Amino acid sequence: MASEFQPRIYWSWIGALMVLIAAGLGCYLRQLDYGLGLTGMSRDVSWGLYIGQFTFAVGIAASAVMLVLPYYLHHAKAFAKVVLLGEFVAIASVAACMLFIFADMGQPARVLNVIRYASPSSVMFWDMVSLGGYLVLNSVMAAVTLASERNEVPPPAWLRPMIFLSIPWAISIHTVTAFLYCGLAGRPFWLTAILAPRFLASAFASGPALLILLLLVLRSAARVAVENEALHKLAIIVSYAMALNVFFILLELFTAIYSGIPGHEEHFRYLFLGIEGRHALAPWMWISAVLALASLLLLWSGRGLALAAAAAFASLWIDKGLGMVVGGFVPSPLGAVTEYTPTAPEIMITAGIWAAGALIATLLFRTAIAVRAYVGGNEVSL
Amino acid sequence: MRERPLILSGLAVFLALVTLPFWYNAAAKASAALELKRPAAATQCVADTAFMRRSHMEMLNAWRDRRVREGIRTQPASGGRVFDISLTGTCLEECHGSRADFCDRCHSYIGLSGPYCWDCHNAPAGSTK
Amino acid sequence: MKITRTGFLGFLAAPLLAFARPAKRWVMVVQTGKCMQDAGCTACVQACHQAHNVPRIPDARHEVKWLWKERFRNLFGAEAIPAAAENRLALALCNHCDNPPCTRVCPTAATWQRSDGIVMMDWHRCIGCRYCMAACPYGSRSFNWVDPKPYVAAPSPDFPRRSKGVVEKCNFCEERLAVGKMPRCVEACPERALIFGDANDPHSEVRQVLQARFTIRRHTELGTRPSVFYVI
Numbered sequence: 001m002a003s004e005f006q007p008r009i010y011w012s013w014i015g016a017l018m019v020l021i022a023a024g025l026g027c028y029l030r031q032l033d034y035g036l037g038l039t040g041m042s043r044d045v046s047w048g049l050y051i052g053q054f055t056f057a058v059g060i061a062a063s064a065v066m067l068v069l070p071y072y073l074h075h076a077k078a079f080a081k082v083v084l085l086g087e088f089v090a091i092a093s094v095a096a097c098m099l100f101i102f103a104d105m106g107q108p109a110r111v112l113n114v115i116r117y118a119s120p121s122s123v124m125f126w127d128m129v130s131l132g133g134y135l136v137l138n139s140v141m142a143a144v145t146l147a148s149e150r151n152e153v154p155p156p157a158w159l160r161p162m163i164f165l166s167i168p169w170a171i172s173i174h175t176v177t178a179f180l181y182c183g184l185a186g187r188p189f190w191l192t193a194i195l196a197p198r199f200l201a202s203a204f205a206s207g208p209a210l211l212i213l214l215l216l217v218l219r220s221a222a223r224v225a226v227e228n229e230a231l232h233k234l235a236i237i238v239s240y241a242m243a244l245n246v247f248f249i250l251l252e253l254f255t256a257i258y259s260g261i262p263g264h265e266e267h268f269r270y271l272f273l274g275i276e277g278r279h280a281l282a283p284w285m286w287i288s289a290v291l292a293l294a295s296l297l298l299l300w301s302g303r304g305l306a307l308a309a310a311a312a313f314a315s316l317w318i319d320k321g322l323g324m325v326v327g328g329f330v331p332s333p334l335g336a337v338t339e340y341t342p343t344a345p346e347i348m349i350t351a352g353i354w355a356a357g358a359l360i361a362t363l364l365f366r367t368a369i370a371v372r373a374y375v376g377g378n379e380v381s382l
Numbered sequence: 383m384r385e386r387p388l389i390l391s392g393l394a395v396f397l398a399l400v401t402l403p404f405w406y407n408a409a410a411k412a413s414a415a416l417e418l419k420r421p422a423a424a425t426q427c428v429a430d431t432a433f434m435r436r437s438h439m440e441m442l443n444a445w446r447d448r449r450v451r452e453g454i455r456t457q458p459a460s461g462g463r464v465f466d467i468s469l470t471g472t473c474l475e476e477c478h479g480s481r482a483d484f485c486d487r488c489h490s491y492i493g494l495s496g497p498y499c500w501d502c503h504n505a506p507a508g509s510t511k
Numbered sequence: 512m513k514i515t516r517t518g519f520l521g522f523l524a525a526p527l528l529a530f531a532r533p534a535k536r537w538v539m540v541v542q543t544g545k546c547m548q549d550a551g552c553t554a555c556v557q558a559c560h561q562a563h564n565v566p567r568i569p570d571a572r573h574e575v576k577w578l579w580k581e582r583f584r585n586l587f588g589a590e591a592i593p594a595a596a597e598n599r600l601a602l603a604l605c606n607h608c609d610n611p612p613c614t615r616v617c618p619t620a621a622t623w624q625r626s627d628g629i630v631m632m633d634w635h636r637c638i639g640c641r642y643c644m645a646a647c648p649y650g651s652r653s654f655n656w657v658d659p660k661p662y663v664a665a666p667s668p669d670f671p672r673r674s675k676g677v678v679e680k681c682n683f684c685e686e687r688l689a690v691g692k693m694p695r696c697v698e699a700c701p702e703r704a705l706i707f708g709d710a711n712d713p714h715s716e717v718r719q720v721l722q723a724r725f726t727i728r729r730h731t732e733l734g735t736r737p738s739v740f741y742v743i
Contacts, residue, residue, distance in 0.1 A: 113621075
C-alpha cells in the first residue's frame with residue numbers, strides 16, 4: 001500500500017502542538033515570575049504533577065528496551081521496522097523528562113550547579129547522568145540507523161556494542177528513578193524494595209502501549225502500512241507487563257494492609273478510600289484500577305487493541321503520574337492530610353511539555369517515514 | 383547579473399544592521415566619567431583598585447563560600463587589617479555607603495542586571511531598592 | 512635528612528591531636544513540662560522568625576516556618592503516645608541529625624552537615640528541587656513558593672532574607688553561636704524550657720541534663736540520630 005503524506009492532518013497536528021507549547025511557555029513565564037506557588041503544591045505535598053509526569057516519562061523512555069532486546073538479542077523479525085520508532089519515543093520522552101525537571105525547579109537558572117557541585121551521594125545526580133547518557137545513546141543509535149537505512153547500507157560495526165549497552169542502560173534509568181524514592185527512610189509509602197520492579201513493569205506496559213497507539217494512528221492518519229505481527233507482539237508485551245504490575249500492586253497492598261503498620265497502610269488508605277473525608281485522589285485510583293483490569297481483559301480476549309492500549313496507558317499514567325508521587329506525601333510525616341490539586345497553569349505547563357515531546361517524536365517519525373518512502377519507492381511499511 | 387542591485391542593497395542593509403550598536407552609541411553624547419563614592423573614614427581597601435575593578439565578582443564569591451560554607455567570618459588583608467565578611471556590614475555600611483552610590487553606578491551604566499544580591503541581602507537605609 | 516629528637520616526637524604525636532580536642536556537637540533539650548503547652552506562648556517562635564526574616568504567609572499551603580509547636584502525637588507518632596498526652600504540645604524544628612538524610616540527597620551540596628553537627632543551608636547554591644524536603648522524615652523544611660519579601664512585616668537588618676525558589680529551615684542560630692551567643696529561641700523562652708549547648712563538653716549544662724533526665728528523640732528507628740532531645 002502506497003503511503004500518502006496527508007498535509008492537512010500533519011500540519012493541523014503540528015499547529016495544535018505549537019499552540020499547546022506556546023500556552024505552556026506562557027504559563028511557565030508566569031511561574032518564573034511568581035514562583036512555584038502558582039502550582040497546587042504545598043509545604044506538605046512538595047512534589048506534584050511535574051515530578052509525577054517526569055517519573056512516568058522515564059518509564060516510557062526505558063520501554064524502548066522492550067523492542068531493542070527482542071530484536072537485537074533474539075532476532076525477533078517482527079520488530080525490524082519498529083525498533084527505530086521505539087528509539088524515537090525514547091528520545092522524545094527523555095527530552096520531556098528534562099523539561100519536567102526544569103519546570104519543577106525553584107531556581108532553574110542554577111541548574112548547572114548539579115554538574116558544578118556534583119554530589120555522588122545524591123541519587124538525583126545519578127539520575128541526571130543516566131538520563132543524559134541514555135539520551136546520547138539513543139540519539140546516536142537512531143541517527144546512525146536511520147542514516148544507514150537512507151543510504152541502504154548496513155549500520156557500522158561500532159553501533160552494535162552501543163545497542164547492547166543501551167539494554168542494561170534502559171533498565172538502569174528507571175531503576176535509578178525508583179531509587180530517588182525508595183531510599184527515603186521518612187517516606188514509608190515509597191520505602192519498598194518492590195518499587196523498582198513495579199516501575200519497570202509499569203514502564204514496559206505503558207511504553208509499548210503508547211507505541212501501539214502511535215502505530216495505529218500512523219496507519220490511519222499517515223496511511224502507513226503497519227504489520228499486524230509487530231502490533232501483536234507489542235500487545236503480548238503489554239499484557240504480561242501489565243499483569244505483573246497489577247500483581248506487584250496487590251503484593252504491596254497485602255503487606256500494607258495485613259501488617260497493619262500505620263506508616264505503610266495509611267498512604268494506601270488515603271489513595272483509595274480517603275482519610276477524614278479527604279479523598280481527592282480516590283476516584284482517580286479506582287478509575288486506574290478499573291482501566292488496568294479492562295486493558296488486561298481486552299488484551300487477553302484479543303479484541304479492541306486500540307482500546308486496550310489506551311486503557312493500559314491511561315491507567316498507568318494515573319498510577320505513576322499522579323498517585324505514586326502524591327501518595328507518598330499524604331499523610332505528611334507529622335500526620336497532616338493536605339490534599340493536592342494541580343492548578344490550571346500547572347496543567348497547562350505539563351501539557352506544553354508533553355506537546356514538546358510529541359513534537360520531537362512527530363518530527364523524528366516524519367523523517368523516518370520519509371526515508372523509508374524514499375528507499376522503498378513510496379512503499380512504507382512498519 | 384540582474385540581481386546585482388538587489389544583492390548589493392541587501393548587503394548594505396545587513397552591514398548597517400550588524401554595525402548598529404557602534405554607530406548608534408557613537409551618536410549619543412559622550413558620558414561623564416563615573417563618580418564612585420569612596421568611604422569617608424576608611425583608609426585601607428580590601429585590595430588594590432585594579433584588582434577590585436577586575437575581580438570583585440570572584441572576590442565576593444570567594445568571600446561568600448568562605449563565610450557560608452567554611453564558617454570563617456573574617457578575611458585578613460594586607461597590612462594586618464582584618465575585614466569582617468559581610469556584604470551589608472562591611473562592603474556597604476563600613477565602606478561604600480549604599481548600593482545606589484556604588485554598585486549601581488557602574489552596573490546601571492553598563493546595563494548589567496545580573497547581580498541579584500539584593501533579592502536577599504539587606505541594602506542599608508538610604509539606598510534605592 | 513636531619514631531624515631533631517623533639518621534631519620526630521612531635522611528628523609522631525601529631526595524629527593524637529585529633530583526639531585531644533573533640534569537635535563541638537551542638538544539641539538542644541526541650542523540657543516539655545516547662546514549656547507552657549496550652550497557654551499559647553510562642554515567644555520562641557516569634558523571636559526566631561523575627562530575627563531571621565521568616566515570612567508570615569497567609570496561605571497555609573505556602574507556609575514557611577523554622578520553629579513551631581506541634582502536638583505530641585504528630586511529633587512522636589500516635590502509637591507512641593498515650594491518648595491522654597496526645598494533644599500536649601512540644602516544639603518542632605530541624606533536628607540537625609547526626610546522620611541526616613537531607614544532606615545525602617541534595618544534588619548540589621547546598622545543604623551539608625558541619626563538623627559541629629549543624630545542618631547548614633547555602634541559599635546561593637540551592638536549586639529549589641525540594642529533594643531534601645522529600646527526604647526529611649520530620650517535616651522540618653519549608654520552601655519559598657512565592658517571593659517572601661512582601662510577607663516579612665518588620666525585616667531585621669542583621670540577617671539576610673531569602674528569595675523565592677529555595678528551601679529553608681532552622682539553622683541553630685549558627686550566626687549567633689559564632690559570636691558566643693545562644694540561639695534566639697533559647698534566650699526568648701520565659702520559662703527557660705530550652706537548653707542548648709555542646710554535648711561533647713563534659714561540663715556543659717546540656718550534658719548534665721542529658722545524663723540526669725531520661726530523654727526521647729523523634730523517630731530514632733530511622734537511624735537519623737537527631738540532636739534535639741525531649742524531656743517528657
